[in-house]
Amino acid sequence: MTTTEVTWEFFEEQIERPPLTPAQVAWRRFRRHKMALVGVGLLIAIFLYVTVGAFFYSEADANRTDLSITLSPPSPDHPLGTDGTGRCILARTIYGGQISVLIGLFAVIVSVTVGVLIGAISGYYGGHIDAILMRFTEAMFNIPQLFLLILLAKFLSGKIPTFKLLGRSFSGSVIVIIGVIGLTSWMYLARIVRANFLSLKEQEFVTAARCIGSRNFSIIFEHILPNSVAPIVVAATLGVASAIINEAYVSFLGLGVQPPTATWGNMLDQAYHHLDSEPWMWFFPGMLILLTVLGINFVGDGLRDALDPRALTQTE
Amino acid sequence: MRGNQVLVKTESLKKHFPITRGIIFQQQVGSVRAVDGVTLHIYRGETLGLVGESGCGKTTAGCTILQLYRPTSGRVIFDGTDLTILKGEPLRDMRRRMQMIFQDPYASLNPRMTIARIISEPLRAHKLTSGKEQVDRVQELLRLVHLNPRFINRYPHEFSGGQRQRIGVARALASNPEFIVCDEPISALDVSIQAQIVNLLEDLQDKFGLTYMFIAHDLSMVRHICDRVAVMYLGKIVELAIKDELYDHPLHPYTQALMSAVPVPDPVVERERKRIILEGDVPSPIDPPPGCRFSTRCPVAREECFHQVPPWRDVGGDHFVACHED
Amino acid sequence: MAPLLEVQDLTTRFYTLDGIVHAVNGISYTVEEGDTLGIVGESGCGKSVSVLSVMGLIPEPPGKIAAGQVLYKGQDLLQLDRKQMERIRGKEIAMVFQDPMTSLNPVLTIGRQISESLIVHLGMGQEEARRRSVELLDMVGIPQAVDRYSDYPHQFSGGMRQRAMIAMALACSPNIFIADEPTTALDVTIQAQIIDLVKTLRDQLGMAVIWITHDLGIIAGLAEKVLVMYAGFFVERGSVDDIYGDPRHPYTLALLKSVPRVDRTSKERLAVISGLPPDLLGLPPGCPFAPRCTYAVEQCRKENPCLEPIGFGHEIACWVDVTTGRER
Numbered sequence: 001m002t003t004t005e006v007t008w009e010f011f012e013e014q015i016e017r018p019p020l021t022p023a024q025v026a027w028r029r030f031r032r033h034k035m036a037l038v039g040v041g042l043l044i045a046i047f048l049y050v051t052v053g054a055f056f057y058s059e060a061d062a063n064r065t066d067l068s069i070t071l072s073p074p075s076p077d078h079p080l081g082t083d084g085t086g087r088c089i090l091a092r093t094i095y096g097g098q099i100s101v102l103i104g105l106f107a108v109i110v111s112v113t114v115g116v117l118i119g120a121i122s123g124y125y126g127g128h129i130d131a132i133l134m135r136f137t138e139a140m141f142n143i144p145q146l147f148l149l150i151l152l153a154k155f156l157s158g159k160i161p162t163f164k165l166l167g168r169s170f171s172g173s174v175i176v177i178i179g180v181i182g183l184t185s186w187m188y189l190a191r192i193v194r195a196n197f198l199s200l201k202e203q204e205f206v207t208a209a210r211c212i213g214s215r216n217f218s219i220i221f222e223h224i225l226p227n228s229v230a231p232i233v234v235a236a237t238l239g240v241a242s243a244i245i246n247e248a249y250v251s252f253l254g255l256g257v258q259p260p261t262a263t264w265g266n267m268l269d270q271a272y273h274h275l276d277s278e279p280w281m282w283f284f285p286g287m288l289i290l291l292t293v294l295g296i297n298f299v300g301d302g303l304r305d306a307l308d309p310r311a312l313t314q315t316e
Numbered sequence: 317m318r319g320n321q322v323l324v325k326t327e328s329l330k331k332h333f334p335i336t337r338g339i340i341f342q343q344q345v346g347s348v349r350a351v352d353g354v355t356l357h358i359y360r361g362e363t364l365g366l367v368g369e370s371g372c373g374k375t376t377a378g379c380t381i382l383q384l385y386r387p388t389s390g391r392v393i394f395d396g397t398d399l400t401i402l403k404g405e406p407l408r409d410m411r412r413r414m415q416m417i418f419q420d421p422y423a424s425l426n427p428r429m430t431i432a433r434i435i436s437e438p439l440r441a442h443k444l445t446s447g448k449e450q451v452d453r454v455q456e457l458l459r460l461v462h463l464n465p466r467f468i469n470r471y472p473h474e475f476s477g478g479q480r481q482r483i484g485v486a487r488a489l490a491s492n493p494e495f496i497v498c499d500e501p502i503s504a505l506d507v508s509i510q511a512q513i514v515n516l517l518e519d520l521q522d523k524f525g526l527t528y529m530f531i532a533h534d535l536s537m538v539r540h541i542c543d544r545v546a547v548m549y550l551g552k553i554v555e556l557a558i559k560d561e562l563y564d565h566p567l568h569p570y571t572q573a574l575m576s577a578v579p580v581p582d583p584v585v586e587r588e589r590k591r592i593i594l595e596g597d598v599p600s601p602i603d604p605p606p607g608c609r610f611s612t613r614c615p616v617a618r619e620e621c622f623h624q625v626p627p628w629r630d631v632g633g634d635h636f637v638a639c640h641e642d
Numbered sequence: 643m644a645p646l647l648e649v650q651d652l653t654t655r656f657y658t659l660d661g662i663v664h665a666v667n668g669i670s671y672t673v674e675e676g677d678t679l680g681i682v683g684e685s686g687c688g689k690s691v692s693v694l695s696v697m698g699l700i701p702e703p704p705g706k707i708a709a710g711q712v713l714y715k716g717q718d719l720l721q722l723d724r725k726q727m728e729r730i731r732g733k734e735i736a737m738v739f740q741d742p743m744t745s746l747n748p749v750l751t752i753g754r755q756i757s758e759s760l761i762v763h764l765g766m767g768q769e770e771a772r773r774r775s776v777e778l779l780d781m782v783g784i785p786q787a788v789d790r791y792s793d794y795p796h797q798f799s800g801g802m803r804q805r806a807m808i809a810m811a812l813a814c815s816p817n818i819f820i821a822d823e824p825t826t827a828l829d830v831t832i833q834a835q836i837i838d839l840v841k842t843l844r845d846q847l848g849m850a851v852i853w854i855t856h857d858l859g860i861i862a863g864l865a866e867k868v869l870v871m872y873a874g875f876f877v878e879r880g881s882v883d884d885i886y887g888d889p890r891h892p893y894t895l896a897l898l899k900s901v902p903r904v905d906r907t908s909k910e911r912l913a914v915i916s917g918l919p920p921d922l923l924g925l926p927p928g929c930p931f932a933p934r935c936t937y938a939v940e941q942c943r944k945e946n947p948c949l950e951p952i953g954f955g956h957e958i959a960c961w962v963d964v965t966t967g968r969e970r
Contacts, residue, residue: 507858508896
């Protein structure tokens, strides 16, 4: 009697564990990070603050000056105090927060797009293209960012008109800042993406794709890029924090979004002469920046571990 | 089984990988001569085995034949067309007819794609089907490799090594190829799973008239599945013959040593055997010995073996050897 | 004469996030002086874990030797503390692993690593240890041993590294030499060299050898006694002629039929063992091989059979007689 032979009927293959997509695996691992969950909490809180808060205070409230109550400490009318021209700090942090966060998000969109494109093309094609792009990247790295920021800010300010988004009008300087920050912070990601591509290019599933006859475009976007998602997501997340801080010090130098439009950064700038006397002017925007950046960093850490590609080799 | 028509032919195929040195400008200081003059022909419908130990260049040979590496020199003629002069679109077109099954079932499938997408990739790349027709084809392919079609949207990490290898086979079959290079397809699998995959490959060959090049180092398995076998050493083929002829009457000293080194699961046979134990290690493919590559370890090497490259001789009965000895 | 090594009811488990892995489930065997024992089974059957348990190399956590005794010269190794075990490991019982590159320290010279064993275990001085190390390298067939003493692992080829590992293992002339798949990653001609070397040294030094592998061919040519392992259990035990000439357990039979031979061409298809390898997280009640066994009967799914003799020195753990197809 022989052991069972395989005939043309298929035998029931068991897959022991319930199906988990890579996304579900990542979510499980993320959940285990206590600090990452704290970060998520912080970010949700801040998001609610700047969005829901807008229902309680209008933009006019944020910009209304009242010279009779300048530099007053926190009170029932103005829970976070007022600034040098009697504007309500609470309202200003809400609307300022919208802009700071917006700048953070869009600057990252710019830098990720540029960084990934350059890194992918460089890493995949190699040769001369890689050499040229990498020399360019290194050159950009070596130019002090501040210098570029100041240069571009001075050059572009006043040249871009205001625009409307979601019922709020934003001055052109917001676009300038987004562009400036975005175009000076892509290099780090370009290097990472390039390194990722260099190693993934040699993976057997990429060789398999070439063997099948897939086009280069297909291979880059369907095969390699999805497997590089981890460092990109992490870099993008941390990039938002970095962009918010960048905005803060650009504004601190007086080169950012101009008043009366508030951003957390230019609120710090205005508090410069009142550091000891009216601490509420810098404390609250400063705290908000701190909490936002902390929250983002915690989430970024959690994501970095959750998206570790090695996780997929264990069936969790 | 095997027809008389030659499907794939290589002529003095060479693949050298340059070794460069230099900080700013890279200069070539030498090359790894992975494949150094391989001439063979594969008949339609047959399974040609390519055996050798690590570093002999067999995997590189398989990849070079499929133009995954462009040859340094030599030609590859597939069904009358010279692949080495093709580029771009025409080459991509040819790929539909020749496929590969890879060694590592864990690395050869994209971990972020569902197996439906993995298996249908050849169909999409060559625009062969779409929509419902594509789904049907993928399910059909899964059934062909004895995997339940209901797992169509799962990810590779949910499957075992043997199952993943079958997904790889399904993918290779998707575009209805004529020629499949099997690069050590069972080396990474458990003994009891190896038999499943080998049987599957044989069944598919019968059903679709496929031609295989079976690259492996497991000589016992090669004897089971192949029709003719070529033995490779340091980038060159040293012997080529019909299976039984090669295994029962090996002529080249390396083939003889190789055959005698393979353990047989039979203690009675093992007790009687005389092993030919080779001295030393395989020389480097960067700096191969002049003359016969095997001369440094050959138990019967003569003076001329060290200086002259041995001729490729036809000793009758479709049996070829590269050796100075008669 | 008392056996050199006596393993009784060894049970090893791993406590993981996914559950308890029952890697080794109550195995027993003895090794006499000069024996050559082969433990054969596929990956995941527990053969490596079983010898790592004997050597005290199971990390605890997540592992735990849940039950059993390992009597070496009458002394239970499982009861020894770390220091006592270290005196035995390397000196009396030595082990060689599959991948020499990860077992060797890449930043120390090969010679130094061999000497270390001699200095620590035999109390040799530096100079004496050096001389003996060179002798050992020579004994395992490494040419120009004197020069190669000061080479680093990455300067050796795979086969050479494995020889160096063997030299290290044999440095103190152990009584038992355990080899866990040492040739799996090596080419077949190099493998033949290594096996030949081990056989020669075994005869010269009179030590007992336990060789673990999934390769049925190697065991046939090397071992005298064979143990077939599946899902952490021994399913068949016997002399090498018994196992290959008269296999009685369905798993052994299936394994032998699914492996092709280099010395003959068969026109038949390779026999296939249907189903999947056992899940050590949740073994079914009854015989672990029952789900895949063509001879399985009702009893097989209810109760796990123990090893019972069917001939002189030949034991199987099975409810069925494969020659008749009926229950025993």
